[in-house]
Amino acid sequence: MIPLALAEIAQCTRGTVLDADPATRVSGEATVDSRDVAPQGLFVAVKGAHADGHDYAAEAVARGAAACLVSRPVGVPAVLVADPVGALGQVASTVRSQLTGCTIIGITGSQGKTSTKDLLLQLLSHHGETIAPVGSFNNEIGVPLTLLRTGAATRHLVLEMGARGAGHIRYLCEIARPQMGAVLNVGVAHVGEFGTVEATGRAKSELPEALPGGGTAVLNLDDPLVAAMAFQTRATVITYGVHERADLRIEALRLTAAGYPSFELTYRGERASVTMPLIGEHQAHNGAAAAAVAVAVGMDLTQVASLLASVVATSRWRMEPHERADGVLVLNDAYNANPDSMRAALKTLAALARGRSGSRTIAVLGEMLELGSSSYEQHDAIGRLAVRLGICRLLVVGEGARPIHRAAAAQSSWGGESVLVPDADRATEWLRDRVRPSDLVLVKASRAVGLERVAAALVDDGTVNAP
Numbered sequence: 072m073i074p075l076a077l078a079e080i081a082q083c084t085r086g087t088v089l090d091a092d093p094a095t096r097v098s099g100e101a102t103v104d105s106r107d108v109a110p111q112g113l114f115v116a117v118k119g120a121h122a123d124g125h126d127y128a129a130e131a132v133a134r135g136a137a138a139c140l141v142s143r144p145v146g147v148p149a150v151l152v153a154d155p156v157g158a159l160g161q162v163a164s165t166v167r168s169q170l171t172g173c174t175i176i177g178i179t180g181s182q183g184k185t186s187t188k189d190l191l192l193q194l195l196s197h198h199g200e201t202i203a204p205v206g207s208f209n210n211e212i213g214v215p216l217t218l219l220r221t222g223a224a225t226r227h228l229v230l231e232m233g234a235r236g237a238g239h240i241r242y243l244c245e246i247a248r249p250q251m252g253a254v255l256n257v258g259v260a261h262v263g264e265f266g267t268v269e270a271t272g273r274a275k276s277e278l279p280e281a282l283p284g285g286g287t288a289v290l291n292l293d294d295p296l297v298a299a300m301a302f303q304t305r306a307t308v309i310t311y312g313v314h315e316r317a318d319l320r321i322e323a324l325r326l327t328a329a330g331y332p333s334f335e336l337t338y339r340g341e342r343a344s345v346t347m348p349l350i351g352e353h354q355a356h357n358g359a360a361a362a363a364v365a366v367a368v369g370m371d372l373t374q375v376a377s378l379l380a381s382v383v384a385t386s387r388w389r390m391e392p393h394e395r396a397d398g399v400l401v402l403n404d405a406y407n408a409n410p411d412s413m414r415a416a417l418k419t420l421a422a423l424a425r426g427r428s429g430s431r432t433i434a435v436l437g438e439m440l441e442l443g444s445s446s447y448e449q450h451d452a453i454g455r456l457a458v459r460l461g462i463c464r465l466l467v468v469g470e471g472a473r474p475i476h477r478a479a480a481a482q483s484s485w486g487g488e489s490v491l492v493p494d495a496d497r498a499t500e501w502l503r504d505r506v507r508p509s510d511l512v513l514v515k516a517s518r519a520v521g522l523e524r525v526a527a528a529l530v531d532d533g534t535v536n537a538p
């Protein structure tokens with residue numbers, strides 16, 4: 072982190088230094104978790120639903136934090152402010168104004184932000200020091216924390232920007248003032264909070280709107296709501312996608328037998344072949360978004376393509392493959408789910424089965440949360456899609472996901488079977504009794520359903536029942 076004196080922190084946050092010399096410098100990273108404070112770091116006391124960070128301030132200082140950002144005195148070095156989260160944003164904004172020679176890149180979209188951020192980190196690291204968020208840090212806490220990790224040598228800062236309502240991305244952009252921004256897609260994720268897909272689109276368009284005239288907006292031309300954002304930015308637009316008019320184009324996209332997307336990328340008359348070692352067609356789109364950002368910062372297409380061919384999955388539980396000794400392939404996609412990512416995952420499962428004759432497909436699906444009034448209809452559509460794709464077995468977990476089961480079970484033409492179980496433990500039991508060698512098992516639901524436990528149990532078993 073670029074060092075700041077407590078006096079400077081107090082000045083930009085209109086706070087007061089307590090129990091410390093105002094000349095004390097914070098030079099380590101900022102955190103909201105007292106267990107991972109950095110030496111000379113800043114501990115931000117956030118009041119959450121279950122815990123109050125103020126109760127951990129003393130521990131944070133004992134572990135090496137230089138000071139805390141607090142909204143009440145805690146008896147250890149601190150800057151007292153009205154709202155520690157807002158103050159964190161102000162500190163980040165101050166550091167942002169001191170960053171020179173660093174390109175700040177925002178990524179937003181309904182799905183694929185973390186996946187694209189992971190790819191971009193791997194590409195841009197070959198073009199200068201790059202900082203990107205830990206995990207899915209993408210809100211009013213995660214974005215400033217990531218920004219505060221930058222140093223004088225940082226050349227690229229990649230920021231994941233999430234939104235749960237209007238104005239959220241605008242706020243993140245006011246802090247970070249990105250010169251580049253990529254919008255991946257506008258889907259039905261979190262539509263329960265936004266109201267409509269159009270409202271979701273308007274929230275995402277706050278990123279291109281915030282870009283400066285000399286900046287670059289990377290837009291997915293395959294998504295009409297994203298493509299329309301070309302008219303909502305002063306920045307130069309680079310489009311990507313399979314669309315024939317995309318500046319950076321994906322051509323001849325197919326999945327290999329291992330489920331990896333294989334395709335050609337074209338950009339300004341250049342062409343390069345890529346097979347990305349990550350499962351699912353959607354990774355080609357994330358790869359193209361990352362490639363478009365990379366060429367916009369000055370990397371060449373051939374280098375970008377060869378780097379994409381050797382990327383590794385860094386964030387867990389996103390189409391994470393586990394091949395057991397008995398040939399059972401478990402795809403752990405339990406990180407999260409919404410209708411678009413559910414569709415992408417089911418299509419990938421079906422495509423993988425086509426490359427493995429004799430393999431049965433089993434989809435273990437739980438509820439997709441935050442869909443508001445469209446919830447029933449969206450779950451129902453997933454049940455129908457599973458049937459249309461010829462998924463062999465559906466194991467539907469939890470009452471909230473019942474419409475998937477009901478829709479699938481009602482399709483008389485389907486040769487498969489759907490079973491509804493109440494929870495993750497029952498799902499594990501069901502699978503233990505029935506999974507056979509060479510089965511392909513997809514595990515997916517919203518985060519809160521906790522289906523990663525089912526995937527883990529299945530992987531740990533490593534043994535099979537006789538067919």
Ligand SMILES: Nc1ncnc2c1ncn2[C@@H]1O[C@H](COP(=O)(O)OP(=O)(O)OP(=O)(O)O)[C@@H](O)[C@H]1O
Nearest residue numbers: 181182183184185186207353356389407411412415
């Ligand atoms: N381009 C895409 N289109 C559809 N689904 C995708 C795409 N990229 C990733 N996914 C799927 O969406 C889910 C979430 O992926 P990821 O974590 O990258 O998205 P995110 O936008 O960061 O999500 P969050 O809003 O939870 O932070 C995973 O199940 C992944 O397999």
Ligand SMILES: [Mg+2]
Nearest residue numbers: 184185207209
């Ligand atoms: Mg994310």
